[in-house]
Amino acid sequence: MDHLVEKTIGQEKIFSGKVIDVYVEDVLLPNGQTSKREIVKHPGAVAVLAVTDEEKIVLVRQYRKALDRVLVEIPAGKLEKGEEPIATARRELEEETGYACKVMRPLHSFYTSPGFADELVHVFLAEQLVKKNEEQALDEDEFVDVLEVTLDEALQLIERKEIYDAKTIYAIQYWQLKKALGDLK
Amino acid sequence: MDHLVEKTIGQEKIFSGKVIDVYVEDVLLPNGQTSKREIVKHPGAVAVLAVTDEEKIVLVRQYRKALDRVLVEIPAGKLEKGEEPIATARRELEEETGYACKVMRPLHSFYTSPGFADELVHVFLAEQLVKKNEEQALDEDEFVDVLEVTLDEALQLIERKEIYDAKTIYAIQYWQLKKALGDLK
Numbered sequence: 001m002d003h004l005v006e007k008t009i010g011q012e013k014i015f016s017g018k019v020i021d022v023y024v025e026d027v028l029l030p031n032g033q034t035s036k037r038e039i040v041k042h043p044g045a046v047a048v049l050a051v052t053d054e055e056k057i058v059l060v061r062q063y064r065k066a067l068d069r070v071l072v073e074i075p076a077g078k079l080e081k082g083e084e085p086i087a088t089a090r091r092e093l094e095e096e097t098g099y100a101c102k103v104m105r106p107l108h109s110f111y112t113s114p115g116f117a118d119e120l121v122h123v124f125l126a127e128q129l130v131k132k133n134e135e136q137a138l139d140e141d142e143f144v145d146v147l148e149v150t151l152d153e154a155l156q157l158i159e160r161k162e163i164y165d166a167k168t169i170y171a172i173q174y175w176q177l178k179k180a181l182g183d184l185k
Numbered sequence: 186m187d188h189l190v191e192k193t194i195g196q197e198k199i200f201s202g203k204v205i206d207v208y209v210e211d212v213l214l215p216n217g218q219t220s221k222r223e224i225v226k227h228p229g230a231v232a233v234l235a236v237t238d239e240e241k242i243v244l245v246r247q248y249r250k251a252l253d254r255v256l257v258e259i260p261a262g263k264l265e266k267g268e269e270p271i272a273t274a275r276r277e278l279e280e281e282t283g284y285a286c287k288v289m290r291p292l293h294s295f296y297t298s299p300g301f302a303d304e305l306v307h308v309f310l311a312e313q314l315v316k317k318n319e320e321q322a323l324d325e326d327e328f329v330d331v332l333e334v335t336l337d338e339a340l341q342l343i344e345r346k347e348i349y350d351a352k353t354i355y356a357i358q359y360w361q362l363k364k365a366l367g368d369l370k
Contacts, residue, residue, distance in 0.1 A: 065224060
């Protein structure tokens with residue numbers, strides 16, 4: 001793969017935030033020329049496709065400042081340092097929706113924006129849900145509505161662009177495929 | 186939705202780059218408290234699930250500096266100002282792979298990282314491919330290998346984490362679902 005690799009020959013840290021850090025790197029290209037790459041570092045995240053015994057999908061509605069709009073998404077949250085993704089997944093599901101689950105298993109992990117960011121999202125499937133808390137236990141700057149929808153309703157939310165993000169469209173499509181093929185893995 | 190919305194009360198531009206701009210906004214939360222949001226602005230992108238008449242999926246292998254590794258992805262590229270996404274999709278497919286197509290239609294669009302970035306990716310399905318150029322016509326800082334794989338081979342690339350990004354895993358899963366259900370839309 002040496003004919004593809006770019007070597008870093010300089011790095012400038014532009015910004016260090018609560019969530020992201022931003023760097024500009026000078027790179028040596030495979031053809032000997034140089035270029036600059038803008039890079040966002042992110043701690044990574046988990047997301048949970050949670051399905052009730054009645055086959056309702058548990059979703060959260062929240063405002064996203066980066067988009068200046070409300071989105072409907074599967075429950076998700078950033079990885080805490082030293083925390084295993086599956087533990088983050090259980091914690092975020094319970095905090096945002098009040099649900100614990102008996103079964104939590106990994107589906108796919110993926111980089112969300114490999115062109116400029118290193119954010120890796122681990123998606124889990126949660127089944128055999130148990131309502132533990134009627135109240136949410138959100139972060140102090142987090143405001144979230146919970147909804148439970150059928151697969152058909154979820155597909156309509158995609159059609160109406162209320163569901164409009166990669167991890168949620170992936171997760172709904174996964175569930176659609178699972179129902180079409182039977183157990184996937 | 187007013188009980189969810191965060192109002193911007195201050196904005197600082199941190200960085201203005203070739204690809205991304207970075208802002209920190211002070212926001213008024215629904216409960217009257219304040220917080221900070223870190224936001225990456227991105228021009229948006231297209232990605233193309235291109236399938237040959239022999240049902241091979243056309244993929245590109247390239248180095249991603251943000252991850253310091255090589256990934257296999259569906260062909261993709263940033264939107265140019267004023268360019269329609271479908272025109273960008275045709276251009277990027279031809280530049281990266283040498284393929285033109287008779288049929289190009291939109292699948293889904295999605296935000297890749299709504300928690301911190303406004304990047305919107307438009308995914309298209311390209312069929313009835315015609316090889317126009319044996320040579321690629323890449324940007325001066327772009328180095329890309331082209332490969333053509335069956336659906337089974339693509340699923341193996343996901344298993345081996347050579348395919349490891351949201352848009353490509355979504356696209357392969359879309360193709361899997363299309364084959365399972367027949368025409369989707």
